[in-house]
Amino acid sequence: MTTSQEELLPATRRALLHRIAVGQAEGRSPSLVAAVVRGGRAVWHGARTSVDGHAPDETVQYRIGSITKTFTAVLVMRLRDEGRLDLGDPLEKHLSGTGAGEATVAELLAHTAGLAAESPAPWWERTPGALRPELSDVLGEQPFLHPVGRRHHYSNPGYTLLGALVEELRGAAWEEVLHDEILDPLGLHRTSAQPRTPHAGGWAVHPWADALLPEPLEDLGRMAPAGQLWSTTGDLARFAAFLAAGDERVLSAESVREMRTPAAPAGTADVLDGATYGLGMQIQRRDGRLLVGHGGSLPGFLANLVISVDEDVAAVVLANCTSGPLVGAVAADLVRIVAEAEPRIPEPWRPLREVDPSVLDLAGQWYWGTNAFGLRVTADGLLALSPLTGGGRRSRFRPNGDGTWTGLEGYFAGELLRPVRRPDGAMSHLDLGSFVFTRQPYDAEAPVPGGIDPDGWRGIG
Missing domain, CATH: 2.40.128 (Lipocalin)
Known part of the structure; x- marks a missing residue:
């Protein structure tokens, strides 16, 4: 993908570079890459330090963790739009014997199904997915921690169930459906379940020394629909453009708008943080700006994608370390820098074509x-x-x-x-x-409920 650097002013491009440079240096990340999207395509790409001795460009893969959930949610919404399921359907209607069948499809998408946040031990992100070959191994003996539908509680196993639902209704593996229905139509040819060269290695950075430790790169198996994918800033820029405007080849603008709409009850902490959740998308208010998207993390990697739909700006930030850089804050700042330095030029006013x-x-x-x-x-x-x-x-x-x-x-x-x-x-x-x-306040000639006092308006003497 070729990005046009000329579409942003030099001062804006320098401010963007400065922000990711600070994020990489203060966060002590082996590398950090970013992209900004406007007008439906990437208009800036930036990178700090190197991968395999070269500055990473928009084709270098990083693991994107839970941004994978948004891809899985799109697959579920496609099934809904085709009439294969209803969001209010209990899971049991389409996928029996899970032990969590009373939760609805919408509740799973919005993390309100009451399921546990994680699968039973051992730590699934650092162990082979082969240790959890069945859905029962992902959910455990007591999958529910909260009443179904009553509160937002982020659940990785919930998205494993959604991936299994996609497989059941499509009659094909989740990864195969993903390629056929999202990656290929949108041209996301550098997004995959397994890493493809060139890709970054995942690192842990010692908290008290400038030293690195390689992180394991595990195949997540059954948990793949919750966090398996690898991608690039180039591909995620295209995906962000799709999430902002829709694409009839994949999902309509109306359906992606539905995904961006709050669908989960907000807890006290969520209200204080200005954050909530839609259908496979995180929603937050930051510096007065409404941002939608998703973050992701797995051992060795951090990722964030945010979109300001109203301002037509999106940002992607990827780093190859377990912790350190605040990629969500960096991505939000990239959106802010562009939105404030180069405000969106409104569409020209045009009159009605015909007047009824x-x-x-x-x-x-x-x-x-x-x-x-x-x-x-x-x-x-x-x-x-x-x-x-x-x-x-x-x-x-x-x-x-x-x-x-x-x-x-x-x-x-x-x-x-x-x-x-x-x-x-x-x-x-x-x-x-x-x-x-009515055309006048409490118009006496209109059927105002309760009627109008026959003496009309008056003063008090």
């Missing part, structure tokens, strides 16, 4: 009680409702083709907006999920 008088009649000021709202007709054919002052409920609405509209986000997501006209055709009011919006 009945839709135009909806535009303007409306009142819910005494709260003033504005309703705009936008060039993309949607309606946008927002309060005229302060905060409050807002949403966009898509047309249903029968004169009604469905909310797309916020409090009114999925709710029906129904314009109501008088017998003479004049606009009476809007019914929005039983809320009545």
Whole structure:
């Protein structure tokens, strides 16, 4: 993959290089590589120190750990979109005899199934996967630690179950399905379950000495869908672009948006950290910026992929050490540097192609009680409702083709907006999920619930 370095200003490129240099030096990583994505493709690649005597480029593989979970989640969402399963289905409906069959597919994706965080001893990341040949070896005798669906508790065995679900419904190995349905269509030819040359070796760095110890590179076996993959900054840049915009060859924009939507109840610590979880994707708020993506780690490697969808910037950071560099913080900072130094240039305003008088009649000021709202007709054919002052409920609405509209986000997501006209055709009011919006505050000519005092508005003498 050839990246265009010219698309970012020299000062921005230097700031990016400085940030990864600090991250590598302070984190004492044998090497650290990074990429920035904008406009659907990589626009910057940076590397510090070397792998096998050469500065690693965007083709050098690193192990990406739990970023693998996002790939597995995409495979599950494809099955959902094909109608092969429903996210509300209990696992037992499709994969019997696991001992965890009461958990739903969605709960497994969002880590709310109540399963343990890890498989039974020994430490699965540093032992051969052959030690856990069966799902029962991954889950143990008591797989549940918490009530199903009640709290977010990150679970590696949960994604092993999802990988087994993919295999059951596809009739093929997880790795084979992954290649056929994600890696090949998106051109991720340097992403694989086993390392391919050139690749970095994994190291442990002594906490009190500048000394290295090689880490074992184990095949995770049954646990592969939770953390097996190797990849590159070039491939993960493509994957980040897909997670931001979708690709009809793999998963629609609507479905990847669903993956990026919070699906897990937030615990107290999560609220304080500004973090939650979607369907195979981590969600966090950092410096006022909403970031989605996933982190990963295995002995010898650290990885992070983050995306600011609103600002059209993503970053990937990979390092070959067990601990040290804060790759999540580095990736978030790379996004911040680009977003602040070179803000996204908005799309040009364009007028509607055609004006429907009945839709135009909806535009303007409306009142819910005494709260003033504005309703705009936008060039993309949607309606946008927002309060005229302060905060409050807002949403966009898509047309249903029968004169009604469905909310797309916020409090009114999925709710029906129904314009109501008088017998003479004049606009009476809007019914929005039983809320009545009128042209004047408590319009006496509209059917406001509870009625309007016949004496109308008054002062107090």
